[in-house]
Amino acid sequence: MDEASVVSLEVERRGAVCLVSPHGRIGEAEAHPFQRELLALADQGAKKFIVDLSDVSFMTSSCLGALMVVHKRVRPQGGYVRLAGPQPLVLRILEITKLTRLFGSYRTVREALAAK
């Protein structure tokens, strides 16, 4: 694992929800640091994650795996991982792997926040 890889992302708290906005690609190199960042937030008590994918141009199964790890961590605590605004090519990945059902995928961040 290469510790030097970094995924560029912003984190914003909206009440009880942690809004995470990564940028660019989340492939093999970026998935591990991405997972670490989210788990660190979970350590600090965050349970409800909305991942804004509007600026993510590419992802691989490693990214899905990372999201899965976080999902399994917060779900038992009543939390969730929701995906918002995926680009068409990325949305297709989520649909093919049927993860839109598991995570919940929304067209916008607002819809993701508003959902129950």
Next chain:
Amino acid sequence: MVEKRRAPHAKRKPAKPAALPAGKPGRQARSSPASAEVRALRADLDHANLQIKQLRRESDDLARRAQDGEHAKSTVARLSQELQNRTLRMEQQLAVARQFQRLFMPPALPTFPQVRFAVKYQPSPRVGGDLYDVCDMGNSCVGILVADAAGNGLSATLITAVAKMAFDTYRQNEYSPKVILEKMNLHIVRNTLEDQFLTAFLGILDLETLRLKFTNASHTCPILYGPKRFELLDTEGLCCGMFEEARCEEKEIQLQAGDRLFLYTRGLVRTCNARNQAYPDRRLHKLLRANRDLEVGAMVEQVAEDFARHLGGAEQAEDLTLVGVEVAPRETKEERIVIPSEPMQLSRVESLILSRLEALNYGERVLFAVRLALEEAIINAIKHGNRMDKAKRVTVTFTVDRNECVVSVEDEGPGFDPDAVPDPTADENLELPHGRGLVLMRAYMDEVSFNAKGNRVTMRKKAPWAR
């Protein structure tokens, strides 16, 4: 401080003074035994005085020398500080030289459909004077320059700077390497010191006729090799920057599809390892011949790696510059690239294959699909096939043409049964953290198949217009 010393024994033992006759007063007759004793005593006293004076002189001397010693110590301290400062300044100058060095190299190599280039440039910590350039000369010609300045440090950097500027100037609208190098020679002679010069090889390749004109000014001979040939390219010509009147020779040779050119600088063949051996030509030639199907970038990497193995831990005293050129075959040829089992190596393969797709205008959707499938396949090979063992390799072979792109990824592991992998999209498997790679590969590529052993996957993607 000098300790007072006891008087050393005198050379002449003093005669024992005779006892004075008891009761008699001091005044003696000259020749009486008593006066002789007094004389003897006086002589001894004088002698002792002399010795004391001598001792005093010696002690003063020692004191002075001690003082000098202190002085000497402080001089040594001062000089060593001076040396440290100068070394620091020299390091700083070298750092500046290194930065300049980077400026002279082209930021990217130009791409042409008929010819592919790759370069491995490894500057020495001592700052050598290598220079290379691959440039579009216009009129369907590409210029290939490899040069090596004498010495190292700032001096070499200065020569390189002058040479680079001269090359950029004189190659404008000029297609004869002889003319360009002769003008460069004059310029360098006139703008550098007597002992400053550089070796150079300049080739100008006509991309339409595939004829290569070249001049070699005392540079290590590039190797031209192909299915039917193996030769060293040499011409008459002295180093650039030695003599004003120097003339050089120009030759011309016909290249064919599939031919390769390997250019390099002295650093490759002159640096010695701990056993005082230089990298042998035989070894280089064998390596080049054995890897003709290796993608040209991978080939250059391989030479660099073999050289590093030969060097062991010895210092790379000179710059290392390796330039690979491949004349693309007209028919589609399968290319091969081999990487160690490190996820970071993925980007190399990705950019290579995707650049081929881009060059043929395959479009964003196909590029996305191939990028995804490739990444999944390679990560699977590294993580599952090779179990992250860095000693194990992943071999990627590919062809890209106007009809389709075919990529194979092979690992050195025991293989697996792709049909035995649980479907990650089934409800009960949705929460598994792994296993989606295959699903994505199959969804995004037109065809995915495995060899019998299960350690090699082949994927095909048709061009958008061929669907």
